[in-house]
Amino acid sequence: MSGYNFAYLDEDTKRMIRRAILKGLAVPGYQVPFASREMPMPYGWGTGGVQVSAAVLVPEDVMKVIDQGADDTTNAVSIRAFFQKTAQVAVTEATGEATLIQTRHRIPERPLTEDQILVYQVPIPEPLRFLEPRETETRKMHALAEYGLMHVKLYEDIARHGEIATSYAYPVKVADRYVMDPSPIPKFDNPKLESAAIQLFGAGREQRIYALPPWTPAVSLDFEDHPFEARKAPGCCGICGAEDSYLDEVILDDAGGRMFVCSDTDYCRSRVAAAEDAA
Amino acid sequence: MNPAADGSHFSGGFGDPGRDAARAFRVIMTVLARPGEIGELGMVSAPAPLSPAQAGLILTLCDTGTPLHLAGPADCAPVRDWVRFHTGAPLAAAGDAEFAVGTWADLKPLDRYRIGTPDYPDRSVTLFAELPGLDATDAVLTGPGIRDSARLSLPDIALLQDNAMLFPLGIDIFFTCGTALAGLPRSTRIEAEG
Amino acid sequence: MYVAVKGGERAINNAHAWLAEERRGDTGIAELSIEQIREQLALAVNRVMAEGSLYDPDLAALAIKQSRGDLIEAIFLIRAYRTTLPRFGASEPLDTGAMDCDRRISATFKDAPGGQILGPTFDYTHRLLDFKLAAEGGAPEAVSEPADPMDIPHIASFLGAEGLLQEEAKSDATPRDLTREPLSFPADRAVRLQALTRGDEGFLLGLGYSTQRGYARNHAFVGELRIGKVPVEMEIPELGFAIEIGEIDVTECETVNQFKGSKVEPPQFTRGYGLVFGQTERKAISMALVDRALRWEELGEENAGAAAQNVEFVLSHSDNIQATGFVEHIKLPHYVDFQAELELVRRLRREAEAAQQAAAPDATQPMVEEPAE
Known part of the structure; x- marks a missing residue:
């Protein structure tokens, strides 16, 4: 794409985003305000993640983009093509080969390594937003580490349903200080937040960036008598047989036939390939 | 105050700004995300007394929107001209600065700088502090970015421990030595050699 | 398979x-x-x-x-x-008093220096479909006369001269730039006006309307609405003075609003302000109404809890690019999260059913949903 800078954004904008990323890494879980730009894709399509990736990418990177765990969902295809065009980076679908992964709603099944960066697309970065819509109020709560409201909400769930009825975007407490929204990943993925990789979170419309340095404690909120449990649909993948991966439900016919398949398409593909090699 | 007649303030920038700044930032980000890790930042240079790593930090992070404090001998005409030409960063007193550069000794005392506010802990300074030596020995570091523990040859451990006590407020520091670079975010807990 | x-x-x-x-x-x-x-x-x-x-x-x-x-x-x-364009500098403030007006009306005075200029308005057209346009509109020509070079002073200046209109605080400080800094609260008036002028016309229209219907009513009169060309000047550092770089069409609306006065201020009128690119008067009037409603705190008025008084609410939702993106994004795949919800609901239902069965072992009926309210 001629006429545009490396990785699309101008250098002023990238510097501004980079400064925000450093603050995010220095204060893990704190949402750093940044002057998000209009991107050539709509808000809600991952503009925060795209801006963070654009600010972090180097020409030598190998990039992977997933949406719902899959490399071939249309928006993942579109974002991957954007960076191929604007940053000329190599791309891959193999989790193990990628140096930078941009994701929406999932953490890959395969554990990430020290040489990898995971960039999340975040719709609503404020974990307290649905309990308190006013930014001025939630900012005070974070300043005072006053998270009682969140515990009340979770406890009301238990009173009503017998358990915490939050199944995704499950809040975590980071480094024993800030309560953070891990983006709408299923709570099955929460234990993977403590990772060897650098994890960066970008919310474009809401103008926030936050981060988890490697190995930062990210503890899912719970109660002693109702400990956090990572959950997924019971059963195994109908394609690769995995029992340990998060499953998507696919409706096969109008008679109620359905099957479950891995949401992480690369994980599924590599298991099938390994089984074929072994055979 | 005329820029250096030899034009030295024009030199020392990134050859390919988009790509080189990206590579430099990746090193900077990595060392801040992994305290104790030492990176190499030697692709640009600035007039003395700034080191190549300090020059790289300034070119990657500073611009017209970031007040920069030059501490001690770093506050000299060649450096001022170079900063103005390459970044346009307004020069500022320590208390107004978003970034400050100099030797560790010249940057002290730390209580001159912004440490953020409880509402906005990000409104704080980041120091680019040159040390006579930098290696993975001595002080024991723990905290975010560190799996078990790491080591870094830090000066003034008591001062840095005080800074860490301010978390989530406080100062973030990049220690440099020539082309070597290490990050010390406010979140890192520090103990003298155990 | x-x-x-x-x-x-x-x-x-x-x-x-x-x-x-x-x-x-x-x-x-x-x-x-x-x-x-x-x-x-x-x-x-x-x-x-x-x-x-x-x-x-x-x-x-x-x-x-x-x-x-x-x-x-x-x-x-x-x-x-x-957002990809390089920024060369900032213009001097526009002088709308020097506007070359195509339209200038006041609802507060029957006549005033400069006169009432109706201009190219739909206001008094009868909204009847013009079937002639369906064929060929032709090239209608309006009568024209040489422009009167007379200045057209702002209506507000007449009220101001009597001290009847609250004086706005003057400042040469550079305002914060909404396109370069993240929105944060409290947001001062300069930031609010920036957000409003680029805000969605429909959103502001609805909010402005709500103030008229009693949700933070502020008794607005259109003191003046003017549309026309204004010169844009920019100081060139190399020259050391400002030169005209072009002219743009803008619409400016100043509403005159009632104000009872307070302990420190005698009774006087206050104003709401709208300034928008191009001939966009519905937007400019709406903007002035909302601007005025947002000023409740500074003017010592009661917070009626109305949407148009809530700075955070208005500014966080006025941008139609943000709004359309987030509203429409729910059509993107969400099957991972939906699956998590499905799993949870199925499990909760199983548990509830099991509990019901345990309580009444003979019952074979599946659990009945509570009727919707």
Whole structure:
């Protein structure tokens, strides 16, 4: 794409985003305000993640983009093509080969390594937003580490349903200080937040960036008598047989036939390939 | 105050700004995300007394929107001209600065700088502090970015421990030595050699 | 055997090709030119410039053509383009007092220096479809006379001279720039006005209307509405003085609002302010109403809890590019999260059923949903 800078954004904008990323890494879980730009894709399509990736990418990177765990969902295809065009980076679908992964709603099944960066697309970065819509109020709560409201909400769930009825975007407490929204990943993925990789979170419309340095404690909120449990649909993948991966439900016919398949398409593909090699 | 007649303030920038700044930032980000890790930042240079790593930090992070404090001998005409030409960063007193550069000794005392506010802990300074030596020995570091523990040859451990006590407020520091670079975010807990 | 859906890339390419064909429509019909859009759909062009925050009629016309007439999509195209442009500097403040007015009306005085100038307005047209336009509009010509070089002073200045209108605080400080800094609260008036002038016309119209119907009513009169050309000046550092770099059309609305006075201030009128690119008077009037409503705190008024008084609410939801993105994004895949919810609901139902069975072992009926309220 001629006429545009490396990785699309101008250098002023990238510097501004980079400064925000450093603050995010220095204060893990704190949402750093940044002057998000209009991107050539709509808000809600991952503009925060795209801006963070654009600010972090180097020409030598190998990039992977997933949406719902899959490399071939249309928006993942579109974002991957954007960076191929604007940053000329190599791309891959193999989790193990990628140096930078941009994701929406999932953490890959395969554990990430020290040489990898995971960039999340975040719709609503404020974990307290649905309990308190006013930014001025939630900012005070974070300043005072006053998270009682969140515990009340979770406890009301238990009173009503017998358990915490939050199944995704499950809040975590980071480094024993800030309560953070891990983006709408299923709570099955929460234990993977403590990772060897650098994890960066970008919310474009809401103008926030936050981060988890490697190995930062990210503890899912719970109660002693109702400990956090990572959950997924019971059963195994109908394609690769995995029992340990998060499953998507696919409706096969109008008679109620359905099957479950891995949401992480690369994980599924590599298991099938390994089984074929072994055979 | 005329820029250096030899034009030295024009030199020392990134050859390919988009790509080189990206590579430099990746090193900077990595060392801040992994305290104790030492990176190499030697692709640009600035007039003395700034080191190549300090020059790289300034070119990657500073611009017209970031007040920069030059501490001690770093506050000299060649450096001022170079900063103005390459970044346009307004020069500022320590208390107004978003970034400050100099030797560790010249940057002290730390209580001159912004440490953020409880509402906005990000409104704080980041120091680019040159040390006579930098290696993975001595002080024991723990905290975010560190799996078990790491080591870094830090000066003034008591001062840095005080800074860490301010978390989530406080100062973030990049220690440099020539082309070597290490990050010390406010979140890192520090103990003298155990 | 189930085969996972592949081929996202091909689907996208095909969708784009189809979109391009649909945009052009019947090729037996002449293609629209940018000039035609700019000249004949000028009010659409104005809205795109105003909410796109970029004064360029040709680009706005191009965006309208490309977006098939979807103005929010056109605004988005302009915003995404705008944000990539290098910034050379900032203009001097516009002097709307020096406006070359096409239209200038006051609802508060029957006549005033400069007079009432109706200008090219729909106001008194009878809204009857003009079937002649369906055939050929022709080239109607309006009578014209040489412009009167007389200055047209602001109506507000007459009230101000008597001390009847609250004086606005003057400042030469550079205002914060909403496009370069993240929005944060409290937001001062300069930031609020920036957000309002690029905010969605429909959103502001609804909010402005709500103030008139009693949700933070502030008794507004249109003190003055003026539309016309103003020069844009910019100081060139190399020259050391400001030069005119062009002129733009703007719409300015000042409302005069009732104010009871307070312990420290005698009774006087206050104002709401609207300034928008192009001929966009519905937007400018709405903006002035909302601006005035947002000033409740500074003017010592009661917080009626109305939407138009809530700075955070108004500013966080006025941008139609943000709004359309987030509202529409729920059509993107969410099956991972939905699966998590499905699993949870199924499990909760199983547990509830089991509990019910345990309580009444004979019951074979499945659990009955509570009726909706």
